[in-house]
Amino acid sequence: MKTVFTTGEAAKICKVSQQTIIRCFDSGQLKGFRVPGSRFRRIPRDQLYSFMRENGIPTDGLDSGKRKILIVDDDEELVDVIQDVLDRDGRFEVRTANNGFDAGMMVKEYRPDLIVLDVMLPDINGKEVCQRVRSDSSMDDVRVICISGMVEHDKIGELKDAGANDFMHKPFEVDSLVDRICQLLEIEAPAAS
């Protein structure tokens, strides 16, 4: 995902002319930086996002900057808990699925950055979901954290072989879950509240 844009790229996203962008940059309305040792302008994603929001420009041309998380677990109340945790963090966009089939459809459609995947689903087991995600090379960047009520040490190895990036037991520390997600997505861990 692009984290820095040129004025041309920004213009295209905002559906305005490049000149407009340059003017806003120079006037300070749109915050950014110059490439050191040159006069080229660069705009960080979150600054562009803020700019678009402030000026009422529809942001569908630009991702919100939030990472997309797909939660897959048949236990709806647990899904609610995890969703709450992620919503409160603010940096994540969350969708959910309750079974393997829905998960499969949503992965294709929603293209999440990370999947929180329960190992035991009513229709398919988590290991197979992992394998199918990994078998699609367009999803190589998708991270998978498996969660489970009881998985033994040897099964954890199998899941990692199938393509899971990490594993967590239920119950879990809410902070740990967020930390692990941040680690896998290579974003900063949240500051202690």
Next chain:
Amino acid sequence: MTRIVAPTSTNGLVRQKAEARMDCLHLTNRGARLRLPLVESTADVLVDALLTRSPDDRAAMLAATLDRDPLLLLWALLWVEKSTEPSPLGSLNLARRLGHDLLTYLTVGTDRTASPEDAPPPTARELAAALRESWLIAELVSELPGDDQGTDRTEARICGILSDGPKWLGLCGIEPPHVSLLETDHRIAQALAMVRGDARADEPPMVKLVRTARRMVHSPLDRHEAGIAWSGVRRRAAELRKAWLTAAPGAGQRLSELVQTLARRNELETRFDQCLETEKLEAMAELAAGAGHEINPPLAIISGRAQLFLRDEHDPERRHELAAINRQAIRVHEMIADMMLFARPEPPQPVPLDVAPWLDELATEIQIEAETRRTTLTLDLDSTPLLTVADPIQLAVAVRAVCINALEALGKGGRVAISAGRVEPQNSTDHAPGIDSIANPDNTADKTQALGIEIVIRDDGPGIATDVRRHLFDPFYSGRLAGRGLGLGLAKCWRIITNHGGSIEVDSPPEGGAVFRIRLPTTEPLDQNGESTS
């Protein structure tokens, strides 16, 4: 008749050790052994008798066989004699010789081509005749130098008994043949004539033997020459006996089957306990897996919600309460996780470990918990490095479990003292009196270690009763203990330590409290097969 043999007595036939020889039954009584050549039918009856539980039935079976099998009768007579005889050795040797030679003699008259079941066992009359003839051999034997003090005298006694054979038969309830019958019975007379007459080419081999024996008796050989001649006779008798045995291969077949069955049963009995233990653990592991799978998700919701509330809650009392909800949910989770850890532990990943700094770190961690309970925690280490090979994470789980057990037993206040040091080379008998040890089951500690290290955790809380101590590490013990041992922490600890080839013991010293001693080998721990895990 059964009175003499007394099969109901506990040192009777059915308590003896039966050896799996096809041809003979070895029976042991008060350290002496009698060897009885068996005909198949008698062997079968003895098998049935061994398997019969009721002593009365046994007596009846044996009585019936004594009627039919004169050899068994003879043996029984000698056995009774021997069991009252102060020095059994002499009569034993004689009985053995008689058993062999008599049997050989008894088959002389039968047709070799007939199958063994067709040949009827000899009658009492024939037995009487055989006894008379055997007396000759017995007489010869008594002339020979014996190898122990009482032999001559004892054998002479036996000879006396045998020469009074008919009288003994009468005592057994078998009508003794009239002495004169021995002279008038056609077959007996014929046999005697053969023996007393001149040698003939076609005569049965045993006749030749008896003839030789008689000649020896009546000729003035000196003892040495008699000995040589007698060993020739015996050798020949042994050959004859061997020939008889190969001609009657079925004798004792069922008996050897029985012995094999009993041996297999013993093996199964010893393996059964091991299998039971394994199955219990497997069942527990399956239960833990199932329970965990069902119980952990709701716990995750309870704990997760409590944590989320905790984040937004500023009121200290509410925070405390929410933390309690979270903590208790985690506690339930740990009970099930402990069950699994006990039943199906991960294989340890041992590395060389210096216990001293590791224990220091662990103690610091436990110190935090101790402080909240106002319990004093001390650590005392030998200055020398304390080296072992262990999985540091698993070992920490084990030691932590013991410490938490101590802290929970104390409640508030009190003292927990952790110490560690070397241990002298130990053997399995080296336990201080009064310690109830739950030593590791495969004793790998004894096999591997020259020196061990020991971690001791002592507390001054409530002691542990003796019967409770035995079961302290046993998760299957259902007598729930008040004050100590709630949960599976100690069982989990035991499992981890024994997987490392170490041992854990607990004691309640007279001054009160409890002492846990964890011993670890200094060499590589062995796995269950006694193979090195490296």
